[in-house]
Amino acid sequence: MKDAEAASVHASAVLVGDRAVLIRGPSGAGKSRLAFDLILAGRAGQIQRAVLVGDDRVHLDAASRQLLVRPARQLAGLIEIRGLGIFNCDFAPEAIVGLVVDLAAPDALRLPPPEALRVEIHGIELPRIPAGVGYAALPLVIAALTMTAISSSPHLSGDCPKGIGNHISSTLATE
Numbered sequence: 001m002k003d004a005e006a007a008s009v010h011a012s013a014v015l016v017g018d019r020a021v022l023i024r025g026p027s028g029a030g031k032s033r034l035a036f037d038l039i040l041a042g043r044a045g046q047i048q049r050a051v052l053v054g055d056d057r058v059h060l061d062a063a064s065r066q067l068l069v070r071p072a073r074q075l076a077g078l079i080e081i082r083g084l085g086i087f088n089c090d091f092a093p094e095a096i097v098g099l100v101v102d103l104a105a106p107d108a109l110r111l112p113p114p115e116a117l118r119v120e121i122h123g124i125e126l127p128r129i130p131a132g133v134g135y136a137a138l139p140l141v142i143a144a145l146t147m148t149a150i151s152s153s154p155h156l157s158g159d160c161p162k163g164i165g166n167h168i169s170s171t172l173a174t175e
Contacts, residue, residue, distance in 0.1 A: 007059070008057040008058060008059050008072045009024075009057070009058060009059070009060055010024075010027070010056070010057060011023055011024045011025075011031065011054075011056075011057075011058050011060075012031040012032055012034070012035040012052075012053075012054060012055045012056060012058065013035070013052075013053035013054050013058050013069045013071075013095065013097070014035050014038040014039060014050050014051065014052055014053060015050065015051045015052075015053050015092040015095040016038060016042065016047055016048050016049075016050045016098075016145055017047075017048035017049065017145075018096070018098075019095070019096055019097065019098025019099065020053050020069050020092075020095035020096060020097045020098060020099075021038060021097075021098070021099045021100075021101060021141060021145075022058075022060075022067075022069055022097045022099070022100045022101070022121075022126075023035055023101045023103065024100065024101070024102050024103065025102060025103030025104050025105075026103075026104055029103035029104040029133075030103055030137070031055070031056070031103060032055050032056065032079060032080040032081070032082065033082060034101065034103065034137050034138060034141070035052060035055055035079060036079060036081055037138045038050045038138070038141065039051070039052060039079075039089070041138070041142060046142055046146075047142055047145050047146060048145075051090055051091060051092045052071075052077070052079055052089050052090065052091045052092070053069050053070065053071055053091060053092050053094070053095050054069065054070065054071030054072060054075060054076065054091070055071075055075060055078060055079040055080060056072075056075055056080065057071075057072035057075055058070065058071055058072060059071075059072065060097075060121065060122060061122070062121075062122035062123055062124050065124065066096045066097075066124060067096065067097040067121055067122060067124040067126060068094055068095070068096060068097070069094070069095055069096075069097050070093060070094040070095075071091060071093070076091055076093070077089060077090070077091045097121075097124075097126060098126070098127070099126065099127050099128075099129065099141070099144060099145070100119050100121070100126050100127070100128045100129070101128070101129045101131060101137055101140075101141055102119075102128060102129070102130050102131065103131050103137060104131070104132070104133045105130035105131055105132060107130050108130040108131055108132030108133075108135065109130075112130060116128070116130055117129070117130075127144070129141060129144055
């Protein structure tokens with residue numbers, strides 16, 4: 001086993017449609033909660049189908065100019081639901097990361113500068129959402145997945161009926 005395969009990072013990931021949302025943050029910031037909320041939002045039809053990739057620990061690898069995420073082997077298919085315990089659930093064995101969410105981000109601002117909405121991981125530049133302490137990240141993630149060029153929605157950021165675009169920066173778009 002390569003050293004890169006042995007190391008894992010403290011994060012959760014959920015596959016939404018064909019791209020994963022990588023959720024980072026300190027212990028207790030709500031990574032598992034956001035992962036579970038995304039899965040529920042997928043079941044409710046608010047976003048595309050959402051499936052757990054990994055909770056608490058995941059492996060990240062760069063390949064073909066994409067960032068791949070997979071669950072830590074010993075935690076595959078397990079998710080913590082605070083107040084209820086640890087549960088088994090369906091999971092994707094690997095996914096391409098399309099969005100990074102940083103919980104309890106010290107640079108979270110009401111109107112973040114464009115550079116705060118991008119992050120580089122293993123040489124791969126990705127769209128990023130910095131969410132502040134105590135701020136509900138789920139609405140931000142749903143907006144990014146449904147209202148920007150990250151999404152497959154025909155209603156992209158320039159389609160605001162007021163003609164001013166939505167308030168999510170188009171820099172969240174992936175190529």
